Amino acid sequence: MLVKEFPQDCWESVFKFLGQGHDLESVSMVCKKFLSITNQVKSSLTLHDPVVLFVPRLLLRFLRLKVIDFSHFNGELEGLLHQISQSELDLDLVNLSNQRTLPVDGLRELGSKMINLRVLICSNIGCLRDSHLVVISYCFPFLEELDISFPLDSQASDFGLLRLSSMLENLRKIDFSGNHLITDKSLLSLCENCRSLEEISFFKCFKISQVGIASAIRMRPSLASISFNIEKKRIHGPGLTPSPINLDLIDSFVRLKRLTAIDLSNSFISDELLIPVANSAVDFLKKLVLQDCCNFTFSGIFYLLSKCPYVQCLDLRKADFLTDKCINKLSIFLLNLTSINLSGCCQLTNSTFFILTRNCPLLSEIKMERTYIGVQGEENSNSMSDFVVNLQVKAVYFGDNILLNDASLIKFSSICSSLQLLDLTACEGISGQCIVEVMKICYEIRHLNLSYTGIEKFEIHFEVSKLKVLNLSGSRIEDESLSLISKWCSGLLFLDIQNCWFVTTKGVKEIIENCIQLKELNLRNCRLVDGDFVCGLICTRTSLRKIITPSGVDFYY
Structure with missing residues (x-):
């Protein structure tokens, strides 16, 4: 069947599976019909x-745009918001994060036209005031999700949040973390x-008390x-003991019968606090985050x-009481687990x-950074009969494991041969030869982070067609390795070689010539790469969207 004979709605369904990224952009270049269809599909x-000139x-x-993201935009927003307001778009989400301040006039104009806007993200704003919250309340009365978290200078108080809570009756989700002036009064008003x-x-709203949270x-x-x-915080007295958890707060958790997610990161907690959570959220809890928490024990977790067998996402970062034996005991309850973070658990080994990988059949993401990975542990790592191949695991993060060696990494790769993402940041015990062996085993690999590993040679001699993201920053590679990468990893979209002091213009030129789909290139502190050559890259490779020059200047095309 010819392209023109295939129904357009079928093509739209196919293209929607590609998402909103570079794959969709590539398809749009095939023919005029595909260009027209992708224009309709892009949301x-x-x-x-x-x-800005092309807006x-x-x-x-x-x-059919539904989402516009300004979080990477550093220019004047008022004019852009005016143009968007004058369009016929019916937006669902606008992201204004990382701006110096909120464009009040632009928001008013946008609110007068985009009456169906459901989600507004204003995280990491330079300055957030009560007046901004009032404007948001009046302009977007049908908001369902609002993020005003972690402004650099928070002047927002109960006055603004009380007004906001009284106006946004449809609000389903709000994040006002980092607004240190907010008190119990605002939290109770929202609820x-x-x-x-x-x-x-x-998070970090310490004027909200434990009694207020319980209420x-x-x-x-x-x-x-x-x-x-x-x-x-600690209270004065014998031994400077930590301030206790309010019993009213502990008792209140029993009421959360439909709790699916709880995040108590960086908290002083206790086993007594975990027990009511377990007893109330038995059938619903899917996400549990206790990273950087202290004062709880293995018994509590x-x-x-x-009690909660349906947990899918578990974050126990820096729970330094955990051992291999502890994980073995916990694993019998983790049959539905898809993601686990055990980074900083310094007693954990291979x-x-x-x-x-043996006991959690649905696990797809493992984070074990800054652990004792690389050490054999109590199991017999020489007997592969004890290990089970797990094709479900797609992402593994091993950063900052200085004891990780070639033998262990190859064994892990053999168990998880369907890996798509592997992060080995600062794993100095890994060789370039080992990485080549891993890429042979994990032929689905798409994202590989080898930053600050000290790798010098990357002698690859086979095609790695699916690799899209490669981070070699801080490594010791030279032009010879870049030449091989450009030949056998020609499908690269993102390449980071910042602080690669031995790379020259010659190596970068080969990357540009052979990796014809390359979108982003980071050359920061590549001292032997000619600046004039970099400035001329836009004429050489029109696919490039972002280049960071050796001097650290960002260019977007």
């Missing part, structure tokens, strides 16, 4: 500084007025997700996981990796 647009054309081209509220986050939970027991931290 998300991220704007960078140089794109009117883009708004006419992509008529009282926003009757659809399901998810709430307020809010009792007021809104239907919360599905709650994220906050209990300050690790064992009890919780034994045995933990083998236990997880």
Whole structure:
């Protein structure tokens, strides 16, 4: 069947599977029909500084846009928001994160036209004031999700948040973390007025008390997700003991019968706090994050996981009491686990990796950075009969494991041969020859991070067609290795070789000539690469969208 004979709605369904990224862009170049269809399918647009001149054309081209992301834009927003307001778009989400301040006039104009806007993200704003919250409340009364987290200068107080809570009746999700002036009054107002509220986050809001949190939970027991931290402050007295957890807060968790996610990162907690969570969220809890927490024990986490068998995402970073034996005991409750973070658990060895891949059939992501990985542990690592191949695992993070060696990494790769992402940042015991062997085994690899590994040689002599992202920053590779990479990894989209002091213009030129799909190239601190050559790259390779020059200047095309 010819392209023109295939129904357009079928093509649209096919192209939607490609997402909104570079694959969709590549398809649009095949023929005029595909260009027309991708214009209809594209629903998300991220704007960078140089794109501003083309915004009117883009708004006419992509008529079904639902998401516009300004988080990478450093220019003047008022004019852009005016253009978007004058378009016929019906936006669902706008991301204004990382701006110096919120464009008040632009928001008013946008709100007058985009009446169906559901999600507004304003994270990491330079300065956030009560007046901004009032404008948001009046301009977007039908908002369902709002993120005003971690402004650099937070001047937002209860006045602004009380006004906001009284206006946004449809609010389902809010994150006001890092707004240090907010008190119990605002939290209680949100839980009282926003009757659809399901998810709430307020990290580093230490004027909100434990008593206030307990009252809010009792007021809104239907919360599905709650994220906050209990300050690790100490009180004066014998031994300077940590301040205790309020019993009222512990008792309140019993009411959260439909809790699916809880994040208590960087908190002072206790086993007594985990017990009511376990007893109330038995059938619903899917995500548990206790990273950087202190004062709880293996008994507490064992009890919780034994009661909540449906946990999919588990984060126990820096739970330094965990051993291989502990993980073995916990693994019997982790049959539904898809992601685990055990980074910073300094007693864990190779045995933990083998236990997880053998006992957790749905596990797709493992993070074991800064552990004792590379050490054999108690299991017999010489007998592959004890290990089970796990084709479900797609992403492994081993960063900062200085004891990780070639033999261990090859064994891990043989067990998880369907790996698509492998992060080996600062794993100095890994050789270039080992990486080549891993790439032979894991032929699905798409993302490989070898930054600061000290690798000097990368002698690859076979095609790695699926590799899209390669980070070699801080390595000791030379032009010879880059030449081989350009030949056998020609499908690269992103290449980071910053701080590669032995790479010259010659090596970079071969990358540009052979990797014809390359979108981003980082050459920061590549002292032997000619600056004039870099400036002329846009004429040589039109596919490039971003280049960071040896002097550290970012160019977007």
